[in-house]
Amino acid sequence: MSVNPITGEVYRIDILKTIPLFSGLTGDQLKTLAGIAVRMAFKRGEIIFQDGDNGNGIYIVESGKIKIYKLSLDGKEQILHIFGPGHTFGEVPVFQGKSFPASAMTLEPSDIVFLPRDRFVDLISTTPALSMNMLADLSRRLRAFTIQIEALSLKEVPARLAAYILTLSKEQKTPGQVRLPISKAQLANLIGTTPETISRMLKKMGDTGLIDVQTKTIDILDKDGLIELSESGRLQ
Amino acid sequence: MSVNPITGEVYRIDILKTIPLFSGLTGDQLKTLAGIAVRMAFKRGEIIFQDGDNGNGIYIVESGKIKIYKLSLDGKEQILHIFGPGHTFGEVPVFQGKSFPASAMTLEPSDIVFLPRDRFVDLISTTPALSMNMLADLSRRLRAFTIQIEALSLKEVPARLAAYILTLSKEQKTPGQVRLPISKAQLANLIGTTPETISRMLKKMGDTGLIDVQTKTIDILDKDGLIELSESGRLQ
DNA sequence: GTAAAACCTTGATTTGAATCAAGGGGAGGT
DNA sequence: ACCTCCCCTTGATTCAAATCAAGGTTTTAC
Numbered sequence: 001m002s003v004n005p006i007t008g009e010v011y012r013i014d015i016l017k018t019i020p021l022f023s024g025l026t027g028d029q030l031k032t033l034a035g036i037a038v039r040m041a042f043k044r045g046e047i048i049f050q051d052g053d054n055g056n057g058i059y060i061v062e063s064g065k066i067k068i069y070k071l072s073l074d075g076k077e078q079i080l081h082i083f084g085p086g087h088t089f090g091e092v093p094v095f096q097g098k099s100f101p102a103s104a105m106t107l108e109p110s111d112i113v114f115l116p117r118d119r120f121v122d123l124i125s126t127t128p129a130l131s132m133n134m135l136a137d138l139s140r141r142l143r144a145f146t147i148q149i150e151a152l153s154l155k156e157v158p159a160r161l162a163a164y165i166l167t168l169s170k171e172q173k174t175p176g177q178v179r180l181p182i183s184k185a186q187l188a189n190l191i192g193t194t195p196e197t198i199s200r201m202l203k204k205m206g207d208t209g210l211i212d213v214q215t216k217t218i219d220i221l222d223k224d225g226l227i228e229l230s231e232s233g234r235l236q
Numbered sequence: 237m238s239v240n241p242i243t244g245e246v247y248r249i250d251i252l253k254t255i256p257l258f259s260g261l262t263g264d265q266l267k268t269l270a271g272i273a274v275r276m277a278f279k280r281g282e283i284i285f286q287d288g289d290n291g292n293g294i295y296i297v298e299s300g301k302i303k304i305y306k307l308s309l310d311g312k313e314q315i316l317h318i319f320g321p322g323h324t325f326g327e328v329p330v331f332q333g334k335s336f337p338a339s340a341m342t343l344e345p346s347d348i349v350f351l352p353r354d355r356f357v358d359l360i361s362t363t364p365a366l367s368m369n370m371l372a373d374l375s376r377r378l379r380a381f382t383i384q385i386e387a388l389s390l391k392e393v394p395a396r397l398a399a400y401i402l403t404l405s406k407e408q409k410t411p412g413q414v415r416l417p418i419s420k421a422q423l424a425n426l427i428g429t430t431p432e433t434i435s436r437m438l439k440k441m442g443d444t445g446l447i448d449v450q451t452k453t454i455d456i457l458d459k460d461g462l463i464e465l466s467e468s469g470r471l472q
Numbered sequence: 473g474t475a476a477a478a479c480c481t482t483g484a485t486t487t488g489a490a491t492c493a494a495g496g497g498g499a500g501g502t
Numbered sequence: 503a504c505c506t507c508c509c510c511t512t513g514a515t516t517c518a519a520a521t522c523a524a525g526g527t528t529t530t531a532c
Contacts, residue, residue, distance in 0.1 A: 156518070156519090157518080157519070193519075193520085194519080194520060194521080196519090196520080196521085197518090197519060197520075200519095215527095215528080
């Protein structure tokens, strides 16, 4: 039985088993992972690592929510990902280079599992199922970045906002209604605009009958209109 | 000895050996790769695959130059990567999803090597050196995208242009001088602006004594000034 | 439960860069 | 060498969204 070297608690295989990256692993392989796993608890708004720091292992969100982001010198923020339970992050410096290409911060109180680099690399290079899962995960992220670059470069703010609402409505299983999982200030940093602009665009989308906004909840009144807007659209 | 199934020619292991992705492979493994490799010749401006097409293998630039890019509905283009000899592309749908997240086109007459998915995946899952190389390659690309998103979202055009010139000057071993490897129209699509703006900004950077532009060649007159501009800077 | 702190909205103004428009210069083909 | 086409430049104008400014509202903390 493996004991967590930091907290001293037995680290539960059950949690690792639910993580997509580790699907298809044998019980023994999961036990090995559990043996090297370290769990850390973070409060809301704590920095997990910073752009440029040296990375030395991969991180898994066990509970809570984190953002991966870049800051400009004058303090503007661009969010690259928001990850919830089951997602892994911080892999890039494990496989290439030394430093993190971006920073990570909790958006809520979060439990994070850390797997130190060397033993994780040993495992991945002897476990084809794990390396294929990892390749799939990095590929998924490349795909997501492709879409984000396209949005930032080729689409205007209303289209990006419409696309975000449609993405939420796919993730959440409440057709015709969507709940914003983050503040509008964070949403602005995610789609590459400002809170003021978010506010104005949501209002305009309300005025034109696409949606109805109540604080954190948005009713989708005209899904086709939103799709149209997200693809090519200009608002109004 | 392995024979290319399309062209019928013997496919040279020597070329595969020079490709970073295949460094550290044994002679036998390279022979296996050579056995499944297909070489294709493209003219300048030919489409290799398109955004949304199903992918069924990885591609390697043997000679020439290609761009990976996204198009908007109204025809605007954002270039994601420009790859020369030795670079691989088209991996995402091999590991995740089915379709290409972007399009690929030659910028020059190019020879492209194709490795069909199934046999490549077989090899990668039995060859730790290959899977680690692949993970490093995808990680390198994630890092590059991170920088591109930061540039598009947090930096203005003069800063992006300065950063591009500095990147070129690192790649090319001619200190104080840089040769543009692509047309200014393509450069505009790479850094997310228009040819008119490129033209104006290069002129301004000339006026302020940072650089001296002669058609395709740029002399770097004030490297520190360029670095400053690329980081935080505003021009003039 | 109340105060403080975030967060959000709305309006006025500025600004960086796109677009529209037209003319100039090179490179490649005949 | 000449013509054509493409690429590039320059100027005038427009436009989307950022910024600046101030007031209102929700959330969090004590």
